[in-house]
Amino acid sequence: xxRTKFPRRTAAGISALLVSAVLAxxxxxxxxxxxxxxxxxxxxTQVKGGTIVYAAxxxxxxxxxxxxxxxxxxxxxxDSLVTETSSGAIKPWLATSWTVSPNGLTYTxxxxxGVKFTDGTPLNxxxxxxxxxxxxxxxxxxxxxxxxxxxxxAVAVNAxxxxxxxxxxxxxxxxxxxxxxxxxxxxxxxxxxTQAQCDDPIGSGAFEVKQWIHGQELILVKNPDxxxxxxxxxxxxxxxxxxxxxxxxxxxxxxxAALTTGEANLMYDIPTVDWTSAKANYQVTQYITPGKPVSLxxxxxxxxxxxxxxxxxxxYGADREAAVETAFHGVIPxxxxxxxxxxxxxxxxxxxxxxxxxxxxANQLLNAAGWTGRDAAGYRTKDGxxxxxxxxxxxxxVITDEGATLLQILQQxxxxxxxxxxxxxxxxxxxxxxxxxxxTSYDAMPWYWTSPSPAILWIVWRPGTASDPNYNDSxxxxxxxxxxxxxxxxxxxxxxxxxxxxxxxxxxxQNEEPVVGLYDQxxxxxxxxxxxxxxxxxxxxxxxxxxxxxxx
Amino acid sequence: xxxxxxxxxxxxxxxxxxxxxxxxxRRVIVKVVTAIGVLIAAATVTxxxxxxxxxxxxxxxxxxxTGQSIQYSAAQLAPVNKEFGFNNxxxxxxxxxxxxxxRGNLGTSYTQYKPVTxxxxxxxxxxxxLTVGALVAAWIIALAVILLTVKRRGFISALGSTWEALxxxxxxxxxxxxxxxxxxxxxxxxxxxxxxxxxxxxxxVLTLAIPLAGFLGQVTRDEFExxxxxxxxxxxxxxxxxxxxxxxxxxxxxxxxxxITLSGWALGSLISGAVxxxxxxGRPGIGQVLVTAVNTRDFPVVSGVVLVVAAVYIIANxxxxxxxxxxxxxxxxx
Numbered sequence: 001x002x003r004t005k006f007p008r009r010t011a012a013g014i015s016a017l018l019v020s021a022v023l024a025x026x027x028x029x030x031x032x033x034x035x036x037x038x039x040x041x042x043x044x045t046q047v048k049g050g051t052i053v054y055a056a057x058x059x060x061x062x063x064x065x066x067x068x069x070x071x072x073x074x075x076x077x078x079d080s081l082v083t084e085t086s087s088g089a090i091k092p093w094l095a096t097s098w099t100v101s102p103n104g105l106t107y108t109x110x111x112x113x114g115v116k117f118t119d120g121t122p123l124n125x126x127x128x129x130x131x132x133x134x135x136x137x138x139x140x141x142x143x144x145x146x147x148x149x150x151x152x153x154a155v156a157v158n159a160x161x162x163x164x165x166x167x168x169x170x171x172x173x174x175x176x177x178x179x180x181x182x183x184x185x186x187x188x189x190x191x192x193x194t195q196a197q198c199d200d201p202i203g204s205g206a207f208e209v210k211q212w213i214h215g216q217e218l219i220l221v222k223n224p225d226x227x228x229x230x231x232x233x234x235x236x237x238x239x240x241x242x243x244x245x246x247x248x249x250x251x252x253x254x255x256x257a258a259l260t261t262g263e264a265n266l267m268y269d270i271p272t273v274d275w276t277s278a279k280a281n282y283q284v285t286q287y288i289t290p291g292k293p294v295s296l297x298x299x300x301x302x303x304x305x306x307x308x309x310x311x312x313x314x315x316y317g318a319d320r321e322a323a324v325e326t327a328f329h330g331v332i333p334x335x336x337x338x339x340x341x342x343x344x345x346x347x348x349x350x351x352x353x354x355x356x357x358x359x360x361x362a363n364q365l366l367n368a369a370g371w372t373g374r375d376a377a378g379y380r381t382k383d384g385x386x387x388x389x390x391x392x393x394x395x396x397x398v399i400t401d402e403g404a405t406l407l408q409i410l411q412q413x414x415x416x417x418x419x420x421x422x423x424x425x426x427x428x429x430x431x432x433x434x435x436x437x438x439x440t441s442y443d444a445m446p447w448y449w450t451s452p453s454p455a456i457l458w459i460v461w462r463p464g465t466a467s468d469p470n471y472n473d474s475x476x477x478x479x480x481x482x483x484x485x486x487x488x489x490x491x492x493x494x495x496x497x498x499x500x501x502x503x504x505x506x507x508x509x510q511n512e513e514p515v516v517g518l519y520d521q522x523x524x525x526x527x528x529x530x531x532x533x534x535x536x537x538x539x540x541x542x543x544x545x546x547x548x549x550x551x552x
Numbered sequence: 553x554x555x556x557x558x559x560x561x562x563x564x565x566x567x568x569x570x571x572x573x574x575x576x577x578r579r580v581i582v583k584v585v586t587a588i589g590v591l592i593a594a595a596t597v598t599x600x601x602x603x604x605x606x607x608x609x610x611x612x613x614x615x616x617x618t619g620q621s622i623q624y625s626a627a628q629l630a631p632v633n634k635e636f637g638f639n640n641x642x643x644x645x646x647x648x649x650x651x652x653x654x655r656g657n658l659g660t661s662y663t664q665y666k667p668v669t670x671x672x673x674x675x676x677x678x679x680x681x682l683t684v685g686a687l688v689a690a691w692i693i694a695l696a697v698i699l700l701t702v703k704r705r706g707f708i709s710a711l712g713s714t715w716e717a718l719x720x721x722x723x724x725x726x727x728x729x730x731x732x733x734x735x736x737x738x739x740x741x742x743x744x745x746x747x748x749x750x751x752x753x754x755x756x757v758l759t760l761a762i763p764l765a766g767f768l769g770q771v772t773r774d775e776f777e778x779x780x781x782x783x784x785x786x787x788x789x790x791x792x793x794x795x796x797x798x799x800x801x802x803x804x805x806x807x808x809x810x811x812i813t814l815s816g817w818a819l820g821s822l823i824s825g826a827v828x829x830x831x832x833x834g835r836p837g838i839g840q841v842l843v844t845a846v847n848t849r850d851f852p853v854v855s856g857v858v859l860v861v862a863a864v865y866i867i868a869n870x871x872x873x874x875x876x877x878x879x880x881x882x883x884x885x886x
Contacts, residue, residue, distance in 0.1 A: 055745075061663035061848070066618055141618040194665040215675055215836030216747055247745055249834040253729055257737045258744040258834075394621065428847035432615040433607025437623050447621075471622040 044530060044551030051243040052531065052545060055255040055264035059248035062198035063209065063218070064185070066142030068450060068540060071180030073246065075542035076220060078183025078203030081109055081128070082174055083230040084452065084538040088345050090174040093230040094123065094184060094204075104169030104493060111160040115228045117186035118208045123228070125156035130187040132164065139190070142181040145459065169491045171498050172455040175345075179452065179539045204228050206239040206546035218246040226546070234533050234547035244545050259526060265550075266527040266534060268543075272331040272402060282526040287541035288333065288343040289521040291451035292460060294403070295338035296391075296444050296516040301476035303443045304387055309369040311513040314389075314444075315355035317362035318413035324519045327406035338517040339457060339509045340502075345495075346454035348503035351510045362417045371418065380418030388420050392442040395425035399446060406518070407446070439476045447474060448521040452539040454502040457486045461509070477514035587866045594862040595653060598855040599646055605849065610638055612849040613662050636662070649855075658859070659852030661845075668856040672838055676860065678748045679837040682829065683822040685753060686760035687815060693765035694772060694811070699799055702776045713773060719766030728759040728832045745834045756833045760826065764818055768811045776807035805879055812879070816872040820865040 060070045063077075081095040095109040115123040132154035135143035150170040155163045166173070176182070189202035200209045206229065207220040226238040247264065249255045252271040258264035259282065270278045278284050298305040298314070305311050324334040335341055337351045366372075366380055366387070373381035380387040393399040393407060404425070411421045421444075426436055436442050449456060449472075463483040464470035470478075482505060489501030509515065523541045527534050533547040602609070610632040614624050633639050637648070652659060658668035694716075701712025735755060736744045746752020779785065780803055788798050827839030838857050845853035 053745075061616075061661075061844075062665070145618075198665050213674075213836065214671075215678075215830070215840050216834065247834055249745065250831045251834075254732065254744060254832055254834060257732055261737055261740060261744050263744050426621075429605055429612075429849050430607065431621045432848055433605055433612045434615060434621055434623055435606040437607075437611075437621055469623075469625060471624060472620075474622070 046240075047550040047552055048240060049242045050550045051245055052241050052266070052534075052548060053245045053247060053258075053264045054543070054545075055247050055249050055258045055267040057248070057250060057252075057255070057268050059215065059218075063212070064140070064197055064201040066140050066144075066181055071142075071540055072542050073218065074183045074201060074203075075180040075205075075537060076207045076244065076545055077201055077205045077209065078180070078185060079115075079123075079205050079228050079230070080180070080182050080184060081177050083232050084175060084178040085232055086538045088175075088538070090178060091231045094128075094228055098174075104171070104491075105166045107164040107166075107173060108157070109162045109164070111162065112228055113160050115204050116225070117189070117202055117204045118223055118225075119186050119188055119202045121186045121188045121202075123184065123186075123204050124159045125162045126159075127187050128162045128184060129154045129156050130190065131182075131184050134185070134190055135182070140181050142179075146176045146181070169493065171492055171495065172453040172490065175453050175539065176455075178537075180537075180542045207244060210243070215248070217248060220244040220246060220545075229546060234535070239546045240549040241545065256526075259528065262528070265531045266525055266543075268523070268525055270524045270526050272329040275329065275331045278526045282528060284524065284526050285536060286331075286522055286524045287536050288341060289448075289450045289523065289541060290341055290344040290453070290539075291456045291521070292339060292447075292449040293335040293337070293341035293520045294398070294446055294448040294518050295335070296446045296518060297474040298514055298516065299439060299443050299445075299476055300514050301439045304389060305443055305514075307369045308512060309365040310371070310387075311516070312355070313362040313365040313369070313417065314414065314419065315513055315516045316358045316365065317417040317419065318410045319357035320410065320516075320518060321357070323406055323409040323413070327402050327409060328519065329402075332402075332522055333520045334518075335520045336517040337506060337510065338513075338515040339460070339506050340454050341520045343520070344454055344456070345452070346489075346499040346502040348506045350503075351506045354510045355513075355516075359417055366418060374418065377420070378415070378418070379420040386420055387418055389414075389422065389443045390424060391421050391444040392424045392426050392436045393446050394431045395427065397428055397431065398448065403446070403519075437471075437474075444516075445474055446518060450521060450540060454499070454505075455486075455490050457502060457505050457509075458483075458490055461486060461505070475514035477512070479508070479512070482508050482512075583870075590866060591859055591862055592650065592653070594858050595650060595855055596646075598858045599649060599851075602849070602851045602854075603642075607849075609636070609849065609851070616663055616848040616850075653859075658856040661853050662850045663845075663848050664850075664853075668852045671841060671853055672856050672860060675836050675838045675841050678835060679823055679826060679839065681748070681753060682756055682760065682826055682835065682837060683819060685757040686764060686822055687819055689757050689761035690764035690768055690818070691811075691815075693761060694768040695804070695808075697765070697769050698772050698776055698807070699796075699804070702773055703780050712769075716766040716769040716773065719762050720770055721766075722763055724759060724763060725828050725832065727762055728755070728829055731755045731759055732832065747835065752833070752835075756829045756835055759829050759832070760822055764822070768814065768818075771814060772807050772811045775810055776803060779803045779806045782806075809876065809880065812872055812875050816865070816868040819868040820861055823861055823864055 056072070058069045060067055060073070062070065063073055064070060079094050081093060082090050082098075083093045085091055094112055094115065096112050098107060098109045100107055109128070111123070111125060111128070117123055121127065132151070134140070136147055136151055138144045150166045150168060150173070152165040152167045155165070157163055183203055183205070186202040190197065199212055202208070206223055206226045208223050210219040210221040212218045221243050222239040222241065224238055229236065249258065252269065255264070255267040255269070256271060256274050256278070259267045270284065298311050300306055300311070320336070321334045324332065333342070336354065337347065340347055371380040371382045371387050375381050375386060391407065393404070395404065399407070407423055411423060414421050430436065436445065449460065451459070460472050461477070461479070461482055462470045462473070463478045463480050464473065485501050485505045485508065489498045489505065492498035492501060525534070525536070525543060530551050532549055532551060535544050535547065536542065537544055610629040611624055613632050613636070614629065615621055637645060649659065656669070660667055661671050664671055697712050697715060701708050703709065732744065732755065736742045742755050743749075743752045746756065785798060785802055788802050823838065826837055827843050829835065830837040830840045838860060841853060842857040844850070845857065
């Protein structure tokens with residue numbers, strides 16, 4: 001069968017979002033999340049120049065935009081105001097310092113003086129204002145959805161001072177700004193045609209676009225006049241290598257083969273079957289993406305899951321942890337918290353122990369909910385109706401082949417307690433066309449949404465209103481109490497306070513179970529041993545190449 | 553294939569002894585008009601089939617832009633509907649699209665914001681290199697196997713037909729992975745990431761050529777066996793002609809006709825089916841463009857690729873007709 005890998009990780013796209021804090025820095029295997037090269041500089045002398053061949057996966061239709069794959073590229077072309085460290089702290093970049101007014105409504109950024117875009121335009125306060133307006137008008141869908149309810153205006157106070165005014169306090173603002181979606185582009189370049197902006201975004205970053213051969217590769221060349229590296233950079237100065245050859249190789253077998261023959265110096269997304277061999281031969285880094293993990297939305301407005309007991313029975317009714325272990329060869333971590341992943345700041349570890357595998361409890365809940373009959377096939381019934389679940393999954397994109405295996409294992413276990421789960425793979429065309437997006441078209445659907453902040457809770461669970469419906473809530477679960485708790489978290493004045501609210505929200509979601517936890521969204525890279533200091537930034541796992549160098 | 557019979561007449565008319573020029577001109581005009589008709593029909597079918605896929609076009613554009621699968625409010629969709637004219641009656645939109653085709657305007661991609669001609673144009677040459685290369689390589693392999701194994705000792709003949717049956721049924725992706733692992737990873741003769749370099753094109757071409765060669769070989773083999781039993785072959789042999797010469801000069805000419813007919817079909821199917829190979833070897837090409845466009849419901853690009861493939865079919869079948877008359881002189885006499 002043809003494997004179309006198109007929207008891989010696109011859900012990530014719109015995700016983006018908010019706030020700061022701590023990035024849990026451990027993968028399942030305990031390897032560090034970032035700074036891959038730091039530990040292994042031993043052996044060989046540093047070489048100046050060279051070309052890094054990166055076996056990447058997906059080619060976005062445009063280089064600039066709100067998909068995660070676009071942020072990966074843009075991180076190397078565009079600079080941002082601030083950056084996040086792996087401990088969740090916000091550090092200076094284009095903004096050398098900033099202050100927040102006591103009421104939390106005004107952020108004043110002081111810019112590094114003398115920075116120029118690669119087209120010669122000065123990077124001053126006015127340029128920042130133009131970018132804020134561009135995001136707010138939808139120039140980048142992720143940036144827009146992240147700013148929308150809170151952003152009021154940006155004002156240039158003088159050449160190097162920008163003030164950002166908010167409608168209400170928004171603690172996550174700085175963390176949000178650290179993502180690649182908020183890369184600052186040249187105001188002159190934003191006046192060009194959509195096509196030019198699409199093919200060649202102009203920033204002040206360590207690299208610029210040299211050539212884009214569609215369907216094959218993007219060649220980035222070093223910006224020799226680079227002056228605006230972030231405070232977290234591993235070296236001072238322009239990039240050490242001359243070029244990055246960013247190859248688009250959708251097939252994982254080919255990517256790994258290219259790494260083993262030395263044609264590529266690093267690869268994206270190591271196949272789980274090659275994990276052991278990759279760890280033995282390369283520098284392997286796994287990044288657990290913060291935000292909503294891959295979890296199963298249950299339709300709470302129509303069908304069997306309108307009853308909370310049936311939702312809870314589903315969570316109790318399968319050994320999800322063992323199934324994840326089996327399906328992903330132990331490489332991808334199980335995630336029982338359905339609302340935020342363990343790498344998300346403000347993650348509430350207490351939520352993680354809910355719903356252990358307990359078929360007796362599941363049966364008890366289903367009996368209590370009235371699903372007491374059994375039909376010839378062994379499925380439960382109630383008033384002559386079978387306990388049917390239509391589980392629709394975005395095949396080969398959000399849910400990989402291994403993800404589909406996981407669903408099949410769970411399907412078998414759920415059958416034991418009387419659920420008749422039908423798995424429906426959804427094609428990418430159907431996914432984008434919204435074929436299964438209405439509240440009567442499915443009972444369950446797995447999806448994820450990356451974000452460096454627990455404010456992702458607001459994006460997903462904000463109670464919709466008639467005039468402003470929340471289509472991001474794929475469980476159709478409107479809970480005003482939950483909405484208020486999350487909103488209090490977003491506007492809290494300290495991170496500690498905010499996290500208390502976010503923890504409450506996670507507990508409420510886990511109790512009500514409109515969504516069932518499955519596994520973490522991850523990304524991984526394997527780097528050849530003669531290439532050092534390629535690192536993944538903390539907010540989204542964007543690979544950073546400006547510090548990278550080869551050794552002889 | 554009906555085109556075959558028709559073509560015999562057309563080409564025959566170009567001979568000095570053929571009917572008047574006016575008749576030739578009429579034939580040519582009929583051919584051209586038919587070709588245009590086929591292209592418009594292809595565009596029309598593609599145009600209306602986009603409405604058969606569930607979901608709204610504006611929603612698809614928004615979801616592809618943001619990477620989601622959700623609904624949108626009317627206010628959110630309004631700018632998209634306006635930009636692409638989705639509010640106009642379908643008939644008006646259709647006529648606008650077909651009208652554009654006559655002006656060489658295939659529309660603008662919904663996801664790349666550039667003219668479809670540009671999106672496809674850049675990828676067409678690598679695709680043609682791959683598919684024409686695969687067709688040529690398939691013929692070379694098929695002919696070599698046929699000439700060497702048909703009507704030889706039982707063991708050798710069996711080997712040839714087994715090879716054909718086996719390769720014709722192998723999945724393309726599997727062949728590609730095996731070639732990649734053997735000839736690029738284990739024995740490092742060819743690059744893994746070949747791109748469009750000639751050396752890097754070898755494995756992709758072979759991946760497509762091997763199953764096609766098996767298929768062409770199967771078709772040719774039966775015919776070749778029958779021909780070798782014909783009296784004129786015996787006559788040639790009695791004249792003292794060597795076995796190789798008999799096979800090459802007399803038998804082959806008769807035996808390849810069915811496979812040539814199939815080559816027209818093969819070229820078209822190769823160009824639209826090349827996506828697996830393009831993905832596996834990291835090669836640009838319209839196969840990839842098509843799959844991406846179908847996934848994101850980028851209709852103008854899908855339709856553009858359909859038109860290109862239709863055009864390739866038309867041209868390939870014309871070439872088949874021509875080749876027929878070159879190989880079989882009787883076609884010219886009729």
